[in-house]
Amino acid sequence: MSVDPGGPVPEQAVPPDAAAGAPVPSVAIVGAGFSGTLLALHLLRRAPPATRVVLVERNTQFGRGPAYSTGNSSHLLNVPAGRMSAFHNSPGDFLAWLGSLPEADLCGIEPGPGTFVPRRMFGRYIRQLVNNELKVPGRRAQLELVRGDVTNIAVHAGGVSLTLDRDRTIEADRAVLAIGNFPPAPPPVADPSFYDTDQYRADPWGPETLEGLDPDAPVLLVGTGLTMVDTVISLLDQEHRGPITALSRRGLLPHRHAPAPPVAWPEADSIPTRLNQLARTLRGNAEAAVSAGCGWHGVIDEIRPVTTDLWQTMSLSDRQRFLRHLRPWWDVHRHRLAGPVADRIDAVRRSGQLRIRAGRIRGYERRPDGLVDVCFRPRFGDGTDRVEALRVINCAGPDADYSRIRDPLVRDLLRQGLVRPDPLCLGLDVTAKCALRGRDGAISRRLFAVGPVTKGAFWEMTAVPDIRQQAEFLAEQLASLVRARSGAPAASPSVSPVAAPGPAAMPVERPLATADLGSAPAA
Template identity: 45%
Template sequence: MREHVLVVGGGFSGTLLAINLMRHDGPRVTMVERRPDQVARGVAYSAADDSHLLNVRAGNMSALPDDPDHFVRWLAAEGEGGPGSFVRRTTYGRYLGALLDEARVKAGDRLVVETGDVDAIHGDREGAAATIDGEDRRFDRVVLAVGNLPPHAPPGIDADALPRDLYCDDPWAADIADGLTADDAVLLLGTGLTAIDAALLLDRRGFRGKIVAMSRRGLVPRAHVEGQAKATPLDEKPARALPALVHAVREQAAAGEWRAAVDALRPVTQLMWAGADLPTRQRFLRHLRPFWDVHRHRLAPQVAARIETMVDEGRLVFQAGKLSAIRPEGEAATVEWRLRGEEATTSARFRRIVNCTGPQGDLMRAADPLLRQLMAAGTIRPDAARLGIDVAADTRVIGAAGQPADRLYAIGPMTRGAWWEVVAVPDIRVQAWNLARALANAHWVGGEGL
């Protein structure tokens, strides 16, 4: 009899794992997702608006690592672009949904997708007991594919004390512009990709008032450019030594263009991260992460042009500053902040404040009941850098005692502490592929399954 695997989470990571388990003729799969609209899409593609584009060209967005042109062929059949296109995220969501539907038809009862809550997991050497919507069920293995944690309220904000109409903790909410007029102002807390999404959504919903996007450094994601120079891959050996890597990147940047130099890091970033000790990782997160994010995760040219237009028209302002105080006053709030490098505070009145600080991964602040249950039981623990769940090289979770679990795994952005670069499609598709091969025993024979 085939083993039975529970996949907790039906977003991008969980869906790709389930699809690849079927392709490798692996175990039976039950995938449980609490939000039916997020099955095969997750937050990134279910909450997307037609104004939101992928920030990677279609040619590198195949969900299947062994078939790099799969998405491009699907796009051509749909008449929605070519390999160089930055397509709508809603389109990519349809692509993932079509992939899952096809896998379910072929797999029959080997692949079951359920809507529900996984309340608790208790593992033993024979398998795992999972409580799903109050019912205890048995599985042979469990994979956590829970995606990112929601953004935390920034320092200085008591979310519970602010009315929902004033403070919005969901930057992709469809009602983000409801009730706003051209005389109102909106404050976006954050200046990264999430803030870009929120600004585009406000604009598409017809908001013509002023938008202020603020973060400590005020850094804004850079744009892709047409005709960008190709990256010259870096040798893997210097990637294991940070000074040698920095020297190699500087040489490429001096000889060409910074985008190509940063792109050359992609094949070796995980090696670089794995070879760094904890103090080095912490220094990177503290001092360099904001700069890495805005250069590594770029905007589609069309999106960059729209943002530039909003800035030129004075409707969107990016600022570097730190919140000092928020005073609710009726339907709005007076916000005080200190601009970076200045002692004096600035204040303005905002009709709405939107948390655009981006997804988080610190388990110690997680509100998710399942993650809290697993931590309380000592089954999982935070990674040392507090980026997510601590995992071994084969993605088995590591418990409080420091030992990998026998039958519990984790994939996706919550394993960032082990690999750093595991938040984008090109990285997650490989991780899901490798785990599927291991669970299907395909890695022993080199077969790819059907």
């Protein structure tokens, strides 16, 4: 339904229990990117019909998040379309949705299980799922979409109070943090004043990151992972001709997906959980697979279903050693590039326009000609090397150390002692059931988390299949708490039919009982 964002807010139906005077169980989800939106969809299908779900998003678009809101059709998914369904029990849902689109909307692709489609199409799919859900009878009385910035969460007897901008408040029984990723932290240097200049871009996804850039200017990208690849593709698509240098401590690039589905490696009877033994086993299996002509990809994919179990079984010291020494190699083998993207990166490297360097940044020296010399210590060799740039873009990956993240909500939760960083500085400390832990280690019965913020406990919490599994699990946990409070029977999870093609317009924001929410989000 297309809605005039400046138009009147429609009257909201009242849930049956509320009309009868009974308390209405409610869950507020902070963040409506992929993690938060998917949790809301699964919770609606599992919780009693009277449950109220409030989905709060600070940005203008619900259901996308930074990864899937890119307007560049060259930014492809890193997972084949056949594994991108939002529902475990309907693995072909995304493919079916793609098949329902008119040919003009497919950007020239032929949808198939192994196709890597533009990321923006997956964002559109998620938005369409929300629209479909709102067509289910009674859903509009259950799901509230609120555009706003949550700055405080207070826990009190019987529930939580969320404070938003414009002096608004949301009351709920429980709240879930689905706050996604934060921009990368700047490399530590003796004089950080360069980071306050107009030559530095802290957020690779910011709308101004590539604005006003001379197409012949030299550019330095800090980091050599997937975000760097996206930025290079964006530069090439706007016909950038100048030299591009990508610098990271080890200079490792993500590998490409196998040209055909990887041959499944024989299932092991057991998998070691000691880091040294696990590394030796993976290396040995990969070498054997390559010798057999199968390729190493299947060896990595074979342990994906048990990655979380491996992570949670490892000792803390082994996990710390993994992060210090092996994480970059794991990332480039585990999180791979679609073939067409890898081809473009290979081509621009062969031409010499893109150079990959390995080293640690030591400082910045601004020059009278407007350029900056970025000084770094090479990984191999002595002394200091340098590379010139007109613009430096930080593509080093999200900052996950919550002890230094300046987001107002995060700072307030830490100040209150309601949350604490996990021991590995990968996110916030949560239990195996996604409940947040306070400063003293207490397990909250009111606050939960989903998505990348839980990486410390679950590790693989960035790809869609992993987040989908977690969202389904947490939805069932929350639904059981709601049922215990209300005495309602369990709901039967359902799957919405494939969305009809067409623009995915988000519904209007509806008023809460506690505050006037103002105008609706843009459709």
